Each structure stands twice: as C-alpha cells, then as structure tokens.
Amino acid sequence: MRAARSLPSGHGEPVVPSLVQSVAFDYGSAAEQDAVFGNERPGYVYGRYGTPTTAALERALAELDGVDTATCFVTGMAAIAAAVDACAIARGGRVVAQEDCYGQTRALFERWSRERGADIAFVDTTDHEAVEAALRARPSALLYAEAIANPLLRVNDVATLARLASENGAALAVDATFATPVLFRPAALGATMVIHSLTKYINGHGDVMGGVVGGSEELGRAMRDRTILDGAYMPPHEAWLAIRGMRTLALRVRRQSESALALARHLAAHPKTSRVRYPGLPDHPQHELATRQFGGLYGGVVSFALREDTKEAAFRFLDALELAASATTIGDLFTEVLYPPISSHRRLPPQERKRLGITDGFLRISVGIEDLTDITADIDRALDRV
Ligand SMILES: Cc1ncc(COP(=O)(O)O)c(C=O)c1O
Numbered sequence: 005m006r007a008a009r010s011l012p013s014g015h016g017e018p019v020v021p022s023l024v025q026s027v028a029f030d031y032g033s034a035a036e037q038d039a040v041f042g043n044e045r046p047g048y049v050y051g052r053y054g055t056p057t058t059a060a061l062e063r064a065l066a067e068l069d070g071v072d073t074a075t076c077f078v079t080g081m082a083a084i085a086a087a088v089d090a091c092a093i094a095r096g097g098r099v100v101a102q103e104d105c106y107g108q109t110r111a112l113f114e115r116w117s118r119e120r121g122a123d124i125a126f127v128d129t130t131d132h133e134a135v136e137a138a139l140r141a142r143p144s145a146l147l148y149a150e151a152i153a154n155p156l157l158r159v160n161d162v163a164t165l166a167r168l169a170s171e172n173g174a175a176l177a178v179d180a181t182f183a184t185p186v187l188f189r190p191a192a193l194g195a196t197m198v199i200h201s202l203t204k205y206i207n208g209h210g211d212v213m214g215g216v217v218g219g220s221e222e223l224g225r226a227m228r229d230r231t232i233l234d235g236a237y238m239p240p241h242e243a244w245l246a247i248r249g250m251r252t253l254a255l256r257v258r259r260q261s262e263s264a265l266a267l268a269r270h271l272a273a274h275p276k277t278s279r280v281r282y283p284g285l286p287d288h289p290q291h292e293l294a295t296r297q298f299g300g301l302y303g304g305v306v307s308f309a310l311r312e313d314t315k316e317a318a319f320r321f322l323d324a325l326e327l328a329a330s331a332t333t334i335g336d337l338f339t340e341v342l343y344p345p346i347s348s349h350r351r352l353p354p355q356e357r358k359r360l361g362i363t364d365g366f367l368r369i370s371v372g373i374e375d376l377t378d379i380t381a382d383i384d385r386a387l388d389r390v
Pocket of ligand 1: 081181202214
C-alpha cells in the first residue's frame with residue numbers, strides 16, 4: 005500500500021494527509037483493490053471495514069487474551085450486543101445469563117425478551133446446579149457470565165462454567181472487564197468468547213470508550229460482519245488512545261488491586277459499614293476460587309453497604325467525597341464511587357435490586373492509583389458524614 009494521497013487545498017498546498025488516511029487508500033491498480041475487497045489480499049478498503057490502528061489494537065488484545073481474533077467496537081455494550089446477538093439471539097438460540105450481571109447488559113437482554121421474544125433465563129451462575137438445570141431445561145446456545153460481576157463482585161468459576169456449557173452444547177461468553185487479562189485469561193479455561201469494555205481498565209485513563217470480543221477465527225468473521233453492517237466499529241483515534249493506555253495496564257491493575265485489598269480490609273473494620281464485598285477478603289463467598297483463578301490479585305473494585313442502609317445516607321456519603329469522584333465508570337486512574345441504584349442498576353425494579361443485594365445504602369468504589377492514605381482519608385471523611 006502506498007502512502008495516502010494528500011488532497012489539494014486549492015492554494016497549491018496539500019491539506020493534512022492523515023485526515024483522509026483511514027478512508028482513502030491507494031492500491032496501485034484496480035485489480036489490487038478488487039483483491040483487497042475480495043479478502044484475497046490483506047489491506048484496507050474503508051474505515052468501517054477496518055483501519056491499521058484499530059487492527060493493531062485488535063492484534064494486541066488477541067495476544068493479551070490468548071485468542072485467535074479480537075474485534076473492537078465503539079463501546080462495551082456494542083461488543084456485548086454483537087456477540088450475544090450473533091451467537092444466539094439472531095438464530096433463535098436460548099441464552100442462560102448471570103442474574104447479577106452489569107445492569108445495562110441485563111436490561112438489554114430483557115428488552116430482547118420483550119421485543120424479539122428471545123428465550124433468556126437468568127440464574128445465579130455461582131450455583132452450578134442451577135446453571136446445569138437451566139442449560140438442560142431447553143437446548144441452549146450460550147451461557148453468559150462476568151468474571152467478576154458488577155457490582156456485587158461475585159466471582160465465576162470459568163473452568164466449571166466452560167465444562168457445563170460444552171457438555172450441554174452451548175458456547176460460553178465471559179465478560180472479563182473487571183478482571184482484565186492481568187488477573188486471568190478466560191479462553192485458557194475454556195471460554196468460547198471473551199468480552200471487555202475497553203472503556204475501563206484496558207484503556208485505563210477514563211478518556212476512551214470501546215469494547216472488544218475475542219475468540220476463534222470463525223467468531224472473528226461473524227464479528228467483522230457486525231462491525232461492517234451494524235457500523236459500531238472502533239475508530240482509529242480511540243484505538244490509538246487505547247493502545248497508549250494498555251501499555252501501563254499491568255502496572256495499574258497491580259497497584260489498584262493492592263490498594264483495593266487494603267481499602268476493603270479497612271472498610272470491613274469500619275463501624276459505619278455493614279457488608280463489604282471484595283474477592284480478596286476471606287469472608288467473600290468465592291474467595292478461594294478467586295485466589296486460585298486470579299493468582300493472588302483480586303481487582304480494583306470494592307463494594308460495600310452503609311450500616312445506615314438508606315438512599316439518604318448514600319447521598320450524604322457521595323456529597324462528602326473530596327478526592328474521589330462520584331462517577332459511573334471503573335478502571336480510571338482516579339478513584340471513583342458509584343451508587344448503583346441511581347445509575348448502572350436504575351432500570352432494575354427495586355425489589356429485584358434488593359433481592360440481589362443491591363440495597364439502598366450499597367456503593368461501589370473503583371480504586372485509583374492515588375496514594376492509598378489519601379484514598380482512605382477521603383472515604384473515612386465521607387463515612388463520618390453519614
Ligand atoms: C462489566 C461491564 N461490562 C460491560 C460494560 C459496558 O461497557 P461500556 O460502558 O463501554 O459500553 C460495563 C459498563 O460499566 C461493565 O461494567
């Protein structure tokens with residue numbers, strides 16, 4: 005491929021050539037262009053079909069997750085929608101999904117049930133008998149789970165879920181956004197597809213949105229078809245920023261995990277909190293599994309309930325924060341606190357939220373890379389106001 009042509013400005017000067025680089029390529033001949041369009045030779049035809057920068061990110065993500073192909077999308081939700089639709093819903097396939105997955109993922113699945121008649125069963129994926137029963141109730145195309153679930157931080161046993169899925173003829177999709185490839189590689193434990201919201205730890209700087217689906221060559225072709233026709237392909241500038249962010253992924257996740265463990269221990273001993281949820285604490289229901297599966301790191305997110313388990317107390321806590329931002333995301337450089345009932349899990353009916361354990365005083369902290377003493381002082385100050 006020769007360098008992209010620069011456009012004449014009308015004043016005898018070229019305009020900046022990089023502006024057209026992702027949408028206009030010079031093939032040398034029409035026959036070569038035909039070969040690229042026909043997938044007979046590698047190359048690029050149009051920004052939505054693939055760009056060199058996004059492809060570089062995809063190669064890096066495939067390597068990180070130990071999968072054959074990775075396809076990048078504009079958001080994590082676009083990645084989830086493409087993967088689950090292509091592998092199950094669009095073919096009329098049944099999905100067995102984790103009941104306490106990310107609230108918007110659940111809302112999307114519920115919308116598909118209502119609007120498209122999709123057969124989706126929600127189960128506690130840490131209860132393997134329930135998973136097996138749901139998979140066997142009717143032929144199922146896909147089992148869907150999060151490695152560490154948002155926001156209750158249940159940890160899924162990916163090797164066991166992969167076995168149950170394959171014994172029942174289903175694929176296993178794992179959203180590993182909270183775990184990241186630093187903690188583990190779901191594909192090595194048998195997951196058929198691995199999904200991340202790149203918006204979180206992988207970019208890690210809170211300035212890019214993106215998502216990725218990784219898996220086999222066949223899955224890659226199906227995902228590429230989605231990005232081309234549905235149009236949710238990640239543009240090159242975002243991909244470039246994500247590549248920049250990924251360079252410090254291991255350093256950030258290690259530090260955030262270490263600080264999160266220390267903060268979880270601190271919160272567990274604090275008189276103003278009741279339930280502290282962190283996979284690194286011995287009282288977490290899947291603590292041993294998390295230790296085995298993740299090799300000693302437990303991620304950067306800690307959830308807890310205030311002893312005064314009310315919305316008013318949660319609002320007082322949020323309003324008193326000075327260092328931490330009250331924000332929706334996780335995996336940023338900075339500490340961010342989320343109140344799920346008004347944000348990520350707003351669409352869940354209040355009684356279902358409570359049943360899952362997302363009570364009125366339940367909060368989620370995404371621990372940043374700041375000094376741990378500053379983070380702890382800020383949280384303590386806010387707890388004093390509750
Ligand atoms: C576990 C998980 N998966 C997927 C998503 C969706 O990602 P995005 O916001 O990039 O669409 C989120 C967002 O918070 C999430 O927490």
